[in-house]
Each structure stands twice: as C-alpha cells, then as structure tokens.
Amino acid sequence: MRIHIQNPVNDPLFLFSRDMWNAAAARAADVGTGHEVTIGDTDAEFADGMAQAEALITEIGVVADKFPCDAPRLKLLFITNAGLDRLAPFDWLPPGVLLLNNAGVHATKAGEFAIMSVLMLANRVPEMVTHQRAGHWRKLWGVVLAGRRITVVGLGSLGGATVMQAARFDMHVTGVRATAMPHQNCAEVITTAGIDRVLPTTEFLVLACPLTNATRGLMNRERLKLLPRGAGVVNIGRGALIDQDALCDLLDEGHLSGAVLDVFIPEPIPEGHRLWSTRNLIISPHTSVDDPKTYNPRSLDLFFANLRAWRDGKTPPNLFDPVRGY
C-alpha cells in the first residue's frame, strides 16, 4: 500500500520518524510489510504524497488546513486525534474514503490523569493551592476514595479508563452514556437523559465524553447546581460540555469544593480571563491525555490494527461516524 504520513506543523514533540514507523511495522508483522511509505513535513511533500497515497496518517490541523484536496487514490484517512468535533460538518471528506480517528491512544494517560484529579479533589488540593497562593496555612482534611460516589460521563476510551481506575480504588461508580448497557467497572449505568437523578448524590463528576449535538451544554447551570455542596468536577472532554461561567460562579461561591479542568472555552485561555483567578480551580493546558513518549508509537499500533481489520473485510475499530460524531 502507498502510505503517506504528514507531520504536524510546529509540534516538534509529536513528529513521526522512519525509525518509529519501522518499529511499529515490526510489531504488526502480519500487516506491517510491503508498504511504500513517505513522510512529509512541507506543503510540497504533502502534495507529492497525496498524488499516490492510498492511506494518509496525519493530525487534525493538517486535515483542517488541506482538505478538500487532490487525493485521487485515497481510501483511508487516519487522523491522530480522537475528538474530531472541530472538523464538523464532514462535507470535506472525499466520497468513499474511510475516516478513522485515534480513539484509544489516550486511554492509559487519560485514566491516570482522571484518577489523579479525583484524588486531588478528595484530598482538597485545589483549596490547598488557593490558600498557598494567599500565603496562608490552613488545616484541611481529605478522605480516602473507597465508597465515595463518582459519576463518569462517557464510557468510551477516556471514560472507560477512568472507571477502571475508580473501581480499583473501590469507589461507587455510576457511568453515563448514550445507552444504559452495563459496564464491568460501574455499579450502575444510566443514559444521559437520566443524569439529573444521580447528580444530587455525586461527590465527584468526571466529564470524559465527546462533544456532540447530544452532549453540548450537558452540564448547564441548573444541572451543576444539582451537585451537592462540596462536590468536585473534572473535565477531560471538551470545554463546551459545561456552562463554564456557571462552574466558575459555583467555585467562587464555595458550593463546589474544587475543579480540575483540562479543556476550556476559548483555548488558549486569554490573559486576564476570569478562569485564571477562579477559586479552587486547577488549570491543565489541554494536555491531560497525551504522553509524547508513547503517543506516536501507540498511534501507529492503532493504525495497523485498523489496517488489519480493513484488509480482512471487517469494520475498522476506529471507524468514525460523522453523523453520531464519534
């Protein structure tokens, strides 16, 4: 197969190399050989590659910049990002091209970031940081996780890794997803429509779902107010899942004890924005689920898993549904 890899622009930590490709191809021996592979960095290399490529591996910024484009032989487009919401609507996708995302690449890192965030809320670290910023010593005690109630919205790659970690710490886990199908690490799974019932007993709320028409604005002001006093919030999904101003209000008023957020509106957060001075808020710069040391190798492993399924006439596991939005 003719495969072109186009490297990201201005993202030196996430460049693909020939060695990286060869190592991944060796790991996926049955489907890794017999390909003609080009790796491009420039516009000219992209155009050259696309004249022949049957598969393209690249990140979302390149796709947003280059498509639609001349790609007469393209069959597979593997985007090395999981959330593709910023590419909607998907009318730029050439007919007959299978769109694959990178769901799964973030699972381990996401699970670790999420349980870290829950531990930080249980140990009241956001409040400690607020006191520290003011230079005041104030005793504050946290709790152990066993038995505490966590609600995780989304049970895909990120949410699945989150509930796995939460279950390991013996938390009482409620999962929320599009269908109420049970999950091995959840005591209960409910649909998004039923979320109002569980919010009043939720001590920790983790948002780990894609941004779709069904989830945009899910945690509006009314729903945030349903959380009990002292609850904490984590968001590793997308900023638009939540009413950010309402969240800041509830933190400043002390209704919520803390929040750890990795996603915002807008990004980057402008200097002087109220988020920078909101009480008991920890800001992570939208890097929670990415580990540069493992990201590209793991992405290529996922590409080969999808290539294998496609070769065998099966549905590629990362086939993206533009209508559903994930």
Add this chain to the structure above:
Amino acid sequence: MRIHIQNPVNDPLFLFSRDMWNAAAARAADVGTGHEVTIGDTDAEFADGMAQAEALITEIGVVADKFPCDAPRLKLLFITNAGLDRLAPFDWLPPGVLLLNNAGVHATKAGEFAIMSVLMLANRVPEMVTHQRAGHWRKLWGVVLAGRRITVVGLGSLGGATVMQAARFDMHVTGVRATAMPHQNCAEVITTAGIDRVLPTTEFLVLACPLTNATRGLMNRERLKLLPRGAGVVNIGRGALIDQDALCDLLDEGHLSGAVLDVFIPEPIPEGHRLWSTRNLIISPHTSVDDPKTYNPRSLDLFFANLRAWRDGKTPPNLFDPVRGY
C-alpha cells in the same frame, strides 16, 4: 479492664464518642467486652480517669502536656499518632508501661496521597499551577507511570502503602529501609547507606519514613543534587528529613521539576516564608495521611488488635521502641 480515653483539645474533627467505642468493641467482639470505659475532655476528667485507668488512649498533645503524671495502675499507653519524635527522649514514660503508637492508621490515606503526588509530578501539575498563578497558558506534557523509576524511603505503614500503589501503576520501584530485606512491591530494596547509588536514576523520590537519628537530614543538599534534572520530590514523613532550603533552591533553579510536600520546618509555615513563593511547589498543611471520617474508628480497631496480642502474651504489633524511634 479500666480504659480511659482523653479527647484532644481544640480538635473537634477527631473527638471520640461512646458510640464510636461501642461500634469498635462490637467489631472486636472477642476482646471488646467487659471493659469499664471513661471518656474525658477536661483536665479534671483526665485526672479522675488516670486514678483508675489500666489503659489510656489519647493523642500526642495530651501526652506532651500531662506526662509524667499520677497513673498508678497504667499498663498500656496507646497514642493515636504514628510519629512520636516530638516526645523524645522518652524519660517521662512510667516504668513498666507499654507504649503503643498508631502506625497503620494512616496507610490507606497515605498511599492515596503519595500516588496522587507522584501522578501530579508525572503530569507536571506543580508547573501548571505556577503558570496558572502567573495567568499564562503554556502547553506542558506529562508521562504515564508505567516503567518510570520511583524510590521510596521507608517501607513501614506509609511507605508500604506507597510502594503498593506504585506497583499497581507498573512503576519500577526501589525501596529504602534500615535493612535490605526484600519487599513484594519493590524491584529492589537497599539500605539508607546505599541511597547515593540510586538517586541519579530516580525520577520520583518519596520520603515516607519516621524521623530518627538515622534519617534526620538524610536528603541533604549534596544528595538532592544527585537527583537528575526534572526529577520530583514528595515528603509525607517529617520536614527535618530534608534540607528544605536546598530543595527550594533546586526548585527555583529548575533542576527539580516539582515537589509535593506535606511536612515542613517550621509548622505552621509563617506568613511571608520563602516556601509560599517557591516555584513548582505544592504545599499540603500536614494533613496528607489523616481522614477524619475513618481516623478514630480505625485507631480503635488498632487498639483492640494490640489489646488482643497483649492479652494472649504476644508482642503488641504497635509496640514503640524508644531507642529505635519507631
């Protein structure tokens, strides 16, 4: 047995109640019944209780304040703290009285706080908080824990819980203790004397040992400098284990990427102290290992375990050695 419980002064989260005692006695049915129990809050109640008590359960502040005192029948002194370094030398202890500490009560909370701290360092949260304090959006990427090298000093209650968590996250764990006896959750165990050899490859250093003559000042400036650039430090033991000024220097210079500290010299940290403005430092107010919801019930469970051993003529598991210092 005549048992007196003296409540702490000015510590309303950690008061013992009759209900708490009854519940613990029911959990330890074989050794929980047949006792005459008094619970005191005032000086007069302490004096009344001690006139008869064969066992006293109380916290370190009461002991520091009241002993030596008139306690003619006392056989067991159970102090609801683990680190008793501030009571040294132990010449106030009446002859023939067994001194028991509360080692073990903190294990679950300590393990969770320690792995939270390591996750925070791996995810570069201290640096994120520094950028947040300045109101600057700066992309920073962390790593997953699997395969990363952690060195844990102390393999008692706190350190044992720490290495258990680290092993669950597939870290490469080196344990440090007084003897090089192997530990199930450590790839390697070395003695304190050998620590210089492992520091240059240690990515995360966790101090979880008691303060004794052997550990005071263990992490001096020279040893801290042996840590590689980018390493992170956690201290849940005692402030005097480390050269605090050297640590602050190495954080401010950027040699160390972050630190999460729960213990300091002095405590409380005075307003205006350099610790409040040291870069990439997270300050927890010496509460990391205490969970008020479970502390007293768990303390009573430990008391009964020791009472059972004593009744059966065995060495109580929490017998404190004043010479060794733990």
